[in-house]
Amino acid sequence: xxxxxxxxxxxxxxxxxxxxxxxxxxxxxxxxxxxxxxxxxxxxxxxxxxxxxxxxxxxxxxxxxxxxxxxxxxxxxxxxxxxxxxxxxxxxxxxxxxxxxxxxxxxxxxxxxxxxxxxxxxxxxxxxxxxxxxxxxxxxxxxxxxxxxxxxxxxxxxxxxxxxxxxxxxxxxxxxxxxxxxxxxxxxxxxxxxxxxxxxxxxxxxxxxxxxxxxxxxxxxxxxxxxxxxxxxxxxxxxxxxxxxxxxxxxxxxxxxxxxxxxxxxxxxxxxxxxxxxxxxxxxxxxxxxxxxxxxxxxxxxxxxxxxxxxxxxxxxxxxx
Amino acid sequence: xxxxxxxxxxxxxxxxxxxxxxxxxxxxxxxxxxxxxxxxxxxxxxxxxxxxxxxxxxxxxxxxxxxxxxxxxxxxxxxxxxxxxxxxxxxxxxxxxxxxxxxxxxxxxxxxxxxxxxxxxxxxxxxxxxxxxxxxxxxxxxxxxxxxxxxxxxxxxxxxxxxxxxxxxxxxxxxxxxxxxxxxxxxxxxxxxxxxxxxxxxxxxxxxxxxxxxxxxxxxxxxxxxxxxxxxxxxxxxxxxxxxxxxxxxxxxxxxxxxxxxxxxxxxxxxxxxxxxxxxxxxxxxxxxxxxxxxxxxxxxxxxxxxxxxxxxxxxxxxxxx
Numbered sequence: 001x002x003x004x005x006x007x008x009x010x011x012x013x014x015x016x017x018x019x020x021x022x023x024x025x026x027x028x029x030x031x032x033x034x035x036x037x038x039x040x041x042x043x044x045x046x047x048x049x050x051x052x053x054x055x056x057x058x059x060x061x062x063x064x065x066x067x068x069x070x071x072x073x074x075x076x077x078x079x080x081x082x083x084x085x086x087x088x089x090x091x092x093x094x095x096x097x098x099x100x101x102x103x104x105x106x107x108x109x110x111x112x113x114x115x116x117x118x119x120x121x122x123x124x125x126x127x128x129x130x131x132x133x134x135x136x137x138x139x140x141x142x143x144x145x146x147x148x149x150x151x152x153x154x155x156x157x158x159x160x161x162x163x164x165x166x167x168x169x170x171x172x173x174x175x176x177x178x179x180x181x182x183x184x185x186x187x188x189x190x191x192x193x194x195x196x197x198x199x200x201x202x203x204x205x206x207x208x209x210x211x212x213x214x215x216x217x218x219x220x221x222x223x224x225x226x227x228x229x230x231x232x233x234x235x236x237x238x239x240x241x242x243x244x245x246x247x248x249x250x251x252x253x254x255x256x257x258x259x260x261x262x263x264x265x266x267x268x269x270x271x272x273x274x275x276x277x278x279x280x281x282x283x284x285x286x287x288x289x290x291x292x293x294x295x296x297x298x299x300x301x302x303x304x305x306x307x308x309x310x311x312x313x314x315x316x317x318x319x320x321x
Numbered sequence: 322x323x324x325x326x327x328x329x330x331x332x333x334x335x336x337x338x339x340x341x342x343x344x345x346x347x348x349x350x351x352x353x354x355x356x357x358x359x360x361x362x363x364x365x366x367x368x369x370x371x372x373x374x375x376x377x378x379x380x381x382x383x384x385x386x387x388x389x390x391x392x393x394x395x396x397x398x399x400x401x402x403x404x405x406x407x408x409x410x411x412x413x414x415x416x417x418x419x420x421x422x423x424x425x426x427x428x429x430x431x432x433x434x435x436x437x438x439x440x441x442x443x444x445x446x447x448x449x450x451x452x453x454x455x456x457x458x459x460x461x462x463x464x465x466x467x468x469x470x471x472x473x474x475x476x477x478x479x480x481x482x483x484x485x486x487x488x489x490x491x492x493x494x495x496x497x498x499x500x501x502x503x504x505x506x507x508x509x510x511x512x513x514x515x516x517x518x519x520x521x522x523x524x525x526x527x528x529x530x531x532x533x534x535x536x537x538x539x540x541x542x543x544x545x546x547x548x549x550x551x552x553x554x555x556x557x558x559x560x561x562x563x564x565x566x567x568x569x570x571x572x573x574x575x576x577x578x579x580x581x582x583x584x585x586x587x588x589x590x591x592x593x594x595x596x597x598x599x600x601x602x603x604x605x606x607x608x609x610x611x612x613x614x615x616x617x618x619x620x621x622x623x624x625x626x627x628x629x630x631x632x633x634x635x636x637x638x639x640x641x642x643x
Contacts, residue, residue, distance in 0.1 A: 028478025141374035150367035167577020178385035258472025
């Protein structure tokens with residue numbers, strides 16, 4: 001396990017795949033030398049003083065530093081989520097630490113109150129509807145961006161991110177003000193239509209990535225073998241893109257399911273999405289039942305991620321290969 | 322278009338080999354195919370496909386935002402109604418109420434600090450995932466994405482429980498003999514917000530780090546640079562666009578923080594988004610909420626513009642060497 005990205009880092013990213021790694025002395029020419037000469041090496045002496053290859057009890061210093069840094073930062077990143085799971089099994093209702101026992105009482109309370117179950121069902125309904133809308137729209141848009149040349153194509157590509165760039169609370173209020181004119185606030189239809197908007201950036205991105213990874217020479221082969229455009233699409237292109245579309249669907253589902261800022265504006269009497277119910281309960285101080293609900297949500301999301309990973313590789317799905 | 326025309330076979334040539342089996346389905350197939358063949362090379366073909374998406378985004382994204390802009394000039398009538406009109410009193414109210422101006426100031430302050438903190442903490446992670454040859458470094462991407470997908474409320478709740486006066490952090494600090502409750506303080510809010518922003522920042526930084534040509538880094542090593550030198554003089558300058566991009570997105574996202582701000586900051590450290598919510602949803606003063614939204618948006622855009630100005634000036638004074 002080589003943990004430090006040292007001089008030979010990137011061997012695993014050997015792009016041409018022939019296994020020889022980057023050529024070590026291939027490029028000692030050109031711009032890099034010029035940059036080195038024209039820049040003053042103010043820090044050079046200080047940097048030289050640090051010995052990166054020093055070993056501490058047989059482990060190189062650089063590696064120790066990296067492991068420590070990664071451990072701290074990743075702990076920080078996942079701490080709130082892990083802690084929510086943790087207190088959902090804790091009998092104390094003060095979120096106390098260390099725990100004074102183990103209980104499933106808070107999970108029992110989810111099942112006992114019809115309120116939480118109803119919210120789960122509501123969230124599932126509008127999330128699925130919003131996902132269907134988002135996928136229908138995003139797949140055609142992504143296909144257009146990936147396959148066709150037209151004016152403003154790059155602008156459209158960049159604009160698919162817009163719903164993520166505007167603060168969600170503002171978008172939520174805007175959608176409430178607009179949709180209530182048509183009676184689309186406080187019901188499932190409004191929630192579905194509104195949340196599809198925030199799902200499209202993720203969906204478009206996943207499908208576009210799948211399209212860029214798709215080898216188009218297969219399509220040409222099908223055409224050369226006599227298939228027409230529709231047949232080629234049905235039997236070649238569509239099956240190849242399907243994992244990308246399913247990944248997009250799962251991401252869209254998760255994003256709409258866990259969205260609070262827009263759902264909180266479009267909720268209504270009897271139509272309380274899960275994040276909104278957590279939000280309103282927390283406003284009254286909350287209880288460990290929220291932790292149990294959060295844990296259920298985390299399990300749902302993790303399951304979805306595992307499915308995506310199996311299907312496609314979640315990292316690849318967002319374009320980070 | 323270019324790739325369509327690059328095909329060796331003329332489009333019409335395979336017409337008679339079509340497997341369409343007649344009947345209604347066959348007729349549909351023929352008509353659809355004829356439609357595709359007639360339009361696929363036209364410059365508007367992309368618009369036909371992207372049409373539904375564009376229409377939907379127009380109706381459910383652009384129009385609502387534009388409508389809210391109009392509403393921000395409407396007259397509010399207490400108890401849930403408003404009359405169309407043109408008045409600036411909502412904006413005047415935002416800028417003359419000390420509560421709102423102080424909140425705006427705090428929002429900017431928290432956003433700047435959180436953004437800087439986020440970038441500093443996220444960079445090593447992105448760097449490691451991209452450049453390490455550790456077999457499981459790709460799995461770390463999942464670990465980065467997972468908190469993002471779990472949602473803000475759950476994480477806000479986690480921090481809320483951790484930071485409370487009887488929470489785990491206080492217990493741990495108590496062991497060292499410290500008494501300091503992070504809940505409802507600025508450091509606490511920055512810590513909580515940054516953990517929400519980190520996945521976004523890491524993903525953006527990664528996408529830029531991936532584009533760095535490894536041979537340049539290799540060359541730096543071959544020329545005798547040690548790891549830190551190579552990083553400071555080669556990798557870091559090359560990743561500057563990613564740092565700028567991640568900073569912008571983090572900043573814009575923090576300005577609109579809602580759940581975290583509500584539970585970790587309010588009311589001692591107020592931010593604007595919870596106020597927008599309470600003004601619109603509790604007081605039902607929609608015009609004021611709309612005006613506050615556009616003030617928030619305007620201030621964000623102004624600062625983003627200033628930042629891009631400053632970074633582009635800096636780039637020019639570097640002579641664009643990198």
